[in-house]
Amino acid sequence: MAGKQKSHVVKIYNCSNQMIPIQVRAPNSDFYSNEQQIRVMPGRDTLLPKSHLRFEQIENLKAKRMIKIVYDSEEQAERDTALIS
Numbered sequence: 001m002a003g004k005q006k007s008h009v010v011k012i013y014n015c016s017n018q019m020i021p022i023q024v025r026a027p028n029s030d031f032y033s034n035e036q037q038i039r040v041m042p043g044r045d046t047l048l049p050k051s052h053l054r055f056e057q058i059e060n061l062k063a064k065r066m067i068k069i070v071y072d073s074e075e076q077a078e079r080d081t082a083l084i085s
Contacts, residue, residue, distance in 0.1 A: 010053065011071035013045040020066055024052040040067070050074060 014020050022038045025031065040046050050072070061067045 008050040008072070008074040008077070009047050010050045010069055010073070011045050011047045012040060012058070013068045013070045014040040014042055014066070015068050016066040017042050018066075020061065022046070022048070023054050023057055024048060025054070027051050045070060047071075 012022065019042065020040045022040060023035060024038055025035045029035075038046055038048065058067070058069075062069070
């Protein structure tokens with residue numbers, strides 16, 4: 001598996017009482033043609049590519065305690081690597 005780059009994902013849980021729009025866009029893509037809005041309903045979660053997220057928005061929503069990151073494949077891979085080493 002060496003040489004194969006894995007795309008990391010993040011599971012975001014909406015712990016608020018309102019629908020939260022999450023803006024996503026592929027890396028190096030155009031705002032007008034590639035920006036999308038993912039709507040996360042209260043009490044629901046969604047799995048999104050980490051590279052597509054706007055981290056300013058995610059950090060802002062986390063600080064307001066509106067969302068929680070319940071899974072991050074990149075952090076999990078780092079923990080697994082640390083256990084093996």
